Amino acid sequence: xxxxxxxxPGWTELRRRRIGPFTTHVTYRRGDGGTAEWRSRAxxxxxxxxxxxxxxxxxxxxxxxWWIAVLFISGSAxxxxxxxxxxxxxxxxxADAVVLFNASTYDALRSGxxxxxxxxxxxxxxxxxxxxS
Numbered sequence: 001x002x003x004x005x006x007x008x009p010g011w012t013e014l015r016r017r018r019i020g021p022f023t024t025h026v027t028y029r030r031g032d033g034g035t036a037e038w039r040s041r042a043x044x045x046x047x048x049x050x051x052x053x054x055x056x057x058x059x060x061x062x063x064x065x066w067w068i069a070v071l072f073i074s075g076s077a078x079x080x081x082x083x084x085x086x087x088x089x090x091x092x093x094x095a096d097a098v099v100l101f102n103a104s105t106y107d108a109l110r111s112g113x114x115x116x117x118x119x120x121x122x123x124x125x126x127x128x129x130x131x132x133s
Contacts, residue, residue, distance in 0.1 A: 004023060024039070
């Protein structure tokens with residue numbers, strides 16, 4: 001059984017570090033006598049579609065990692081804005097529930113519900129996390 005990564009032709013493996021069955025670092029002697037190192041983390045980062053670079057600026061909407069960051073920042077902003085006093089009066093309960101993006105929180109804030117209605121809407125979500133109907 002060959003181990004990953006395979007030694008390139010004309011090179012000699014000098015040292016291999018592992019964590020359990022996983023190779024994390026390999027040092028090779030190249031054919032010209034120099035050394036080369038392979039690191040699993042750098043290899044994964046270079047091979048990842050999320051981390052492929054070529055763009056060093058902050059504006060990179062063609063990269064999935066950029067969109068992940070934008071969505072994370074947007075979600076974080078909702079947590080900052082949602083609990084501000086007066087926000088619900090400014091935008092209304094429906095819009096506030098969307099910014100809190102949690103239907104159970106919205107249901108918990110509703111008034112005029114009987115105890116069985118509260119238990120059904122707030123405390124007994126179905127398997128998808130949505131309130132039971």
